[in-house]
Amino acid sequence: xxxxxxxxxxxxxxxxxLREKIGQLNQPETPxxxxxxxxxxxxxxxxxxxxxxxxxxxxxxxxxxxxxxxFYNEIQRLAVEKSPSxxxxxxxxxxxxxxxxxxxxxxxxxxxxxxxxxxxxxRDTAVEAANDGIHWTFTPMLDLCHDPRxxxxxxxxxxxxxxxxxxxKAIVKGLQNADLSDEETLLACAxxxxxxxxxxxxxxxxxxxxSDYTLYNYYLPAFKAAVDAGALTVMSSFNDISGQPITxxxxxxxxxxxxxxxxxxxxxxxxxxVCQLIKQxxxxxxxxxxxxxxxxxxxxxxxxxxxxxxxxxxxxSGAVSEDVIDEAVRRILTVKFAAGLFDHPxxxxxxxxxxxxxxxxxxxxAESMVLLKNNGVLPLDKAQKIALIGPFVHERRSLLGSWTxxxxxxxxxxxxxxxxxxxxxxxxxxxxxxxxxxxxKNIAAADVVVLALGESWTATGESRAVSDxxxxxxxxxxxxxxxxxxxxxxxxxxxxxxxxxxDIAEDLDAVLxxxxxxxxxxxxxxxxxFGAVAPSGRLPVTLPRKATHIPLYYxxxxxxxxxxxxxxxxxxxxxxxxxxxxxxxxGYGITYTEFEYSAPVSDKSxxxxxxxxxxxxxxxxxxxxxxxxxxxxxxxxLYIRDEVxxxxxxxxxxxxxxxxxxxxxxxxxxxxxxxxxxxxxxDAGGDYRVEKGKIGVFIGKNCLTQNRTEIEII
Ligand code: GLC
Numbered sequence: 088x089x090x091x092x093x094x095x096x097x098x099x100x101x102x103x104x105l106r107e108k109i110g111q112l113n114q115p116e117t118p119x120x121x122x123x124x125x126x127x128x129x130x131x132x133x134x135x136x137x138x139x140x141x142x143x144x145x146x147x148x149x150x151x152x153x154x155x156x157x158f159y160n161e162i163q164r165l166a167v168e169k170s171p172s173x174x175x176x177x178x179x180x181x182x183x184x185x186x187x188x189x190x191x192x193x194x195x196x197x198x199x200x201x202x203x204x205x206x207x208x209x210r211d212t213a214v215e216a217a218n219d220g221i222h223w224t225f226t227p228m229l230d231l232c233h234d235p236r237x238x239x240x241x242x243x244x245x246x247x248x249x250x251x252x253x254x255x256k257a258i259v260k261g262l263q264n265a266d267l268s269d270e271e272t273l274l275a276c277a278x279x280x281x282x283x284x285x286x287x288x289x290x291x292x293x294x295x296x297x298s299d300y301t302l303y304n305y306y307l308p309a310f311k312a313a314v315d316a317g318a319l320t321v322m323s324s325f326n327d328i329s330g331q332p333i334t335x336x337x338x339x340x341x342x343x344x345x346x347x348x349x350x351x352x353x354x355x356x357x358x359x360x361v362c363q364l365i366k367q368x369x370x371x372x373x374x375x376x377x378x379x380x381x382x383x384x385x386x387x388x389x390x391x392x393x394x395x396x397x398x399x400x401x402x403x404s405g406a407v408s409e410d411v412i413d414e415a416v417r418r419i420l421t422v423k424f425a426a427g428l429f430d431h432p433x434x435x436x437x438x439x440x441x442x443x444x445x446x447x448x449x450x451x452x453a454e455s456m457v458l459l460k461n462n463g464v465l466p467l468d469k470a471q472k473i474a475l476i477g478p479f480v481h482e483r484r485s486l487l488g489s490w491t492x493x494x495x496x497x498x499x500x501x502x503x504x505x506x507x508x509x510x511x512x513x514x515x516x517x518x519x520x521x522x523x524x525x526x527x528k529n530i531a532a533a534d535v536v537v538l539a540l541g542e543s544w545t546a547t548g549e550s551r552a553v554s555d556x557x558x559x560x561x562x563x564x565x566x567x568x569x570x571x572x573x574x575x576x577x578x579x580x581x582x583x584x585x586x587x588x589x590d591i592a593e594d595l596d597a598v599l600x601x602x603x604x605x606x607x608x609x610x611x612x613x614x615x616x617f618g619a620v621a622p623s624g625r626l627p628v629t630l631p632r633k634a635t636h637i638p639l640y641y642x643x644x645x646x647x648x649x650x651x652x653x654x655x656x657x658x659x660x661x662x663x664x665x666x667x668x669x670x671x672x673x674g675y676g677i678t679y680t681e682f683e684y685s686a687p688v689s690d691k692s693x694x695x696x697x698x699x700x701x702x703x704x705x706x707x708x709x710x711x712x713x714x715x716x717x718x719x720x721x722x723x724x725l726y727i728r729d730e731v732x733x734x735x736x737x738x739x740x741x742x743x744x745x746x747x748x749x750x751x752x753x754x755x756x757x758x759x760x761x762x763x764x765x766x767x768x769x770d771a772g773g774d775y776r777v778e779k780g781k782i783g784v785f786i787g788k789n790c791l792t793q794n795r796t797e798i799e800i801i
Pocket of ligand 1: 144145146147181278357549
């Protein structure tokens with residue numbers, strides 16, 4: 088940070104009482120009528136550093152009141168004008184994938200493989216949220232996850248570290264823009280640090296077991312990318328890793344986050360996590376909780392008041408040194424200055440025209456949806472008679488997805504509305520699968536049946552793990568029934584997680600994986616079904632055959648027998664009763680044309696380790712031809728395989744992708760520059776290394792591509 092900020096921070100700290108300092112570390116939630124007066128008194132005494140602008144432990148699951156800018160301005164005025172040091176309060180809210188305009192769930196945005204569009208979505212989001220007086224949002228959520236039972240898989244980048252890195256950069260850039268002190272920005276918060284997505288069995292809040300080798304190579308890169316992109320806050324996660332709660336872990340919060348990743352901002356706890364150290368069995372009372380967390384490097388306490396109620400005592404007893412408190416205050420004040428909070432503490436609400444944001448939301452949603460199967464039925468012709476059936480035909484709220492606390496279901500067009508707007512030949516039959524009447528004349532007259540299927544948003548999000556990852560039995564019955572009718576049938580699946588595709592995809596002629604895609608989800612489905620947009624999403628997660636095959640992710644290490652086990656080129660049997668090959672692999676997605684790939688060509692077959700380290704690169708490229716008669720985008724993906732290394736390396740690692748629009752009949756040359764940063768890995772001590780030897784380089788449509796060349800590091 089600049090010297091001038093440092094000076095201002097030190098001057099403030101020098102004049103603060105211990106109580107006020109601890110106040111800066113205190114983040115209560117929005118007061119209710121019952122505690123309003125007490126709350127205001129605390130603000131005036133300088134005992135509140137930040138406010139979580141919502142109510143409840145799982146804010147993403149509950150409707151939250153609309154933000155009253157006047158109310159927060161009034162609170163801010165108390166802090167600035169009445170509190171002893173006049174330090175403005177930092178207002179934080181969960182603005183996870185859109186504000187009033189809702190963009191697709193982050194997992195879906197990852198499927199767009201279009202970081203620029205993701206940045207644009209978060210730019211729009213920041214403009215809307217900042218206009219409501221929000222300074223800080225608890226996103227990007229960067230928890231890699233291999234267990235789709237976990238409800239929070241919707242919030243993250245999926246199963247791949249490189250996609251996590253790209254999402255981290257894109258989201259931080261969109262939120263913070265070029266100048267964080269600008270009023271139309273939001274402070275980003277990389278969460279949940281660390282290993283929350285590895286909670287055993289997908290059971291929310293539970294333990295994780297992650298070796299340091301795995302941590303550095305899978306779980307940390309996205310956080311490192313967020314830090315490098317300028318994220319100044321990090322939220323610690325609820326889980327423990329191998330018996331160490333992150334909330335009180337110096338290893339994770341200081342040694343790794345600060346010393347290895349170079350994080351300079353402040354860490355906020357998750358909701359009530361500090362006092363939960365008692366339940367986790369590492370503290371006896373709240374004073375011990377507060378001391379353990381702050382000593383580990385956790386700067387701000389969310390909601391439970393554990394710091395404000397206990398840290399003075401802990402300083403007096405010697406359990407915490409005042410220097411530790413000062414350091415936490417220093418970090419928080421530095422971020423407040425960097426965010427421009429002292430220059431513009433109050434919000435001035437303007438009327439925002441969201442028209443353009445909604446256009447972007449429709450585009451983002453369309454780019455995120457993944458076409459999984461198409462027996463020639465799509466795109467639909469507007470002259471065709473379409474029977475639109477299924478439980479999601481009239482659905483609005485689920486289209487928005489979980490963690491949309493400011494989006495409004497009643498403002499969200501449903502599929503029936505958007506489809507009918509596009510064509511006069513759409514007939515909504517019945518949304519209740521069991522009551523579907525196949526003698527209905529509109530079905531008899533239909534050329535195509537479109538089934539709107541999926542899972543409710545209430546099966547996703549925080550504290551909403553499921554034990555099976557499929558659509559309901561009713562919906563499967565509906566698919567079977569539709570088949571007996573002898574029509575071409577298209578399934579549109581609105582969902583928040585990888586769904587086990589067995590018994591779903593086989594009986595459909597086309598399948599569009601539409602996710603919970605936000606305010607314009609229905610518009611985007613309509614655009615794709617009628618061919619206004621050629622689908623271009625690719626899976627950022629594996630879709631398994633059955634739930635019992637999870638965990639199933641592409642970047643596994645090989646096993647000794649058979650060589651690549653279930654996900655590589657030589658699938659072998661892991662179970663005697665079924666083969667756990669992916670139903671649809673990572674990176675998969677098709678469109679309304681075909682692409683033909685040339686063999687990959689590299690500009691050199693060998694490179695010395697020292698040249699590589701010095702900044703030389705290896706360029707590898709392919710020519711991709713659109714052989715069909717529709718202009719469409721292809722996501723060209725580059726994977727590597729380090730064939731022999733001192734540690735086992737994954738059978739494939741994504742190291743680059745480019746989404747390119749290739750007009751029909753045309754070819755595009757797509758190249759990637761492989762750098763030192765792409766070709767190595769971290770050892771268990773967190774040190775990065777590139778080893779000499781051969782690296783297989785694969786460029787193709789998805790992680791199963793065999794389109795290979797080889798380079799050698801000498
Ligand atoms: C939580 C979540 C976190 C969220 C916070 C504030 O329980 O785990 O993601 O940002 O509360 O609502």
